[in-house]
Ligand SMILES: NC(=O)c1ccc[n+]([C@@H]2O[C@H](COP(=O)([O-])OP(=O)(O)OC[C@H]3O[C@@H](n4cnc5c(N)ncnc54)[C@H](O)[C@@H]3O)[C@@H](O)[C@H]2O)c1
């Protein structure tokens with residue numbers, strides 16, 4: 192830990208325990224669309240340490256449109272009323288420059304959600320222009336190494352727009368959320384095997400956060416009374432793994448919309464916290480997670496797409512897990528999702 196105060200530095204040489212006592216500096220976290228459903232769920236999670244850790248103070252920057260300013264102010268009031276010890280400041284604004292100023296983490300949720308019967312790519316026309324404008328705000332005002340997670344749909348293509356229109360933002364700092372799909376995959380396997388979800392790991396979401404994503408349990412494992420075993424072996428039902436499991440995870444967002452009449456929010460907020468926490472604090476040893484990241488061509492995925500891969504994270508950097516066996520079934524699903532992303536890219540670039 193770096194001690195900023197010279198007196199403390201000298202004292203620490205003789206009394207190392209003072210190191211434990213210097214409080215961490217607050218981190219500025221931006222949440223856009225903060226007056227919306229996911230925004231409302233996530234700000235309290237962040238301010239309770241679920242994103243950056245239980246000892247990391249935060250200053251929340253909340254952005255929403257001017258027409259949501261009153262609702263946003265209500266969220267600000269509630270955060271104050273919740274008397275959250277880690278929360279060192281709250282800014283509620285509809286000014287992009289002010290919202291992005293000095294932030295080290297940006298959770299970009301602002302945009303329109305889909306309604307029943309729509310695909311996420313139907314939101315391209317409504318949402319991509321938001322990210323063209325926010326790319327400049329991010330470049331000009333955020334902290335230089337700001338880590339960004341795109342939640343608003345179509346998440347992968349919005350991330351690509353941010354990259355294209357924010358050329359000085361390092362590609363490694365832009366990601367999109369497929370952790371919700373990853374968590375859904377773990378949940379489905381846990382239900383099937385009747386084990387706790389915490390005992391299942393290393394599912395993979397390949398591709399787009401859309402119905403062409405490929406949820407893949409072929410490398411996943413689960414802990415049982417007999418030790419850790421491949422999920423494939425424990426499920427012992429290839430048809431379920433290739434059909435029902437895949438389509439349930441692919442269609443889970445739509446199923447939630449059908450049931451709630453609005454899209455997922457608490458699970459999305461929780462997944463965004465998981466995503467940033469693992470990115471910054473690291474993935475547990477032997478565990479990978481799924482993140483939408485800028486493709487470097489791994490597994491034959493075209494370079495320059497934001498594509499969901501299995502990744503491990505250490506010291507604030509993600510790396511794509513290499514060397515996994517890909518069979519013909521997986522290859523064709525992975526290609527279909529990459530093709531859809533190419534198509535979304537060209538629609539988005541035509542609009543912009
Ligand atoms: N990637 C995922 O896993 C995932 C999961 C759930 C939802 N989503 C997406 O997240 C987005 C938000 O969902 P929600 O349920 O919170 O929607 P919501 O409609 O409840 O909230 C969205 C908020 O964004 C605000 N907004 C719109 N344009 C903005 C802009 N330019 N700047 C700042 N704020 C802006 C709106 O005023 C609104 O308050 C949607 O696009 C949804 O499809 C993604």
Ligand SMILES: O=C(O)C[C@H](O)C(=O)O
Pocket residue numbers: 304305311344371443444445447448454455459
């Ligand atoms: O499905 C949606 O449109 C919302 C979100 O992307 C989800 O996966 O729940």
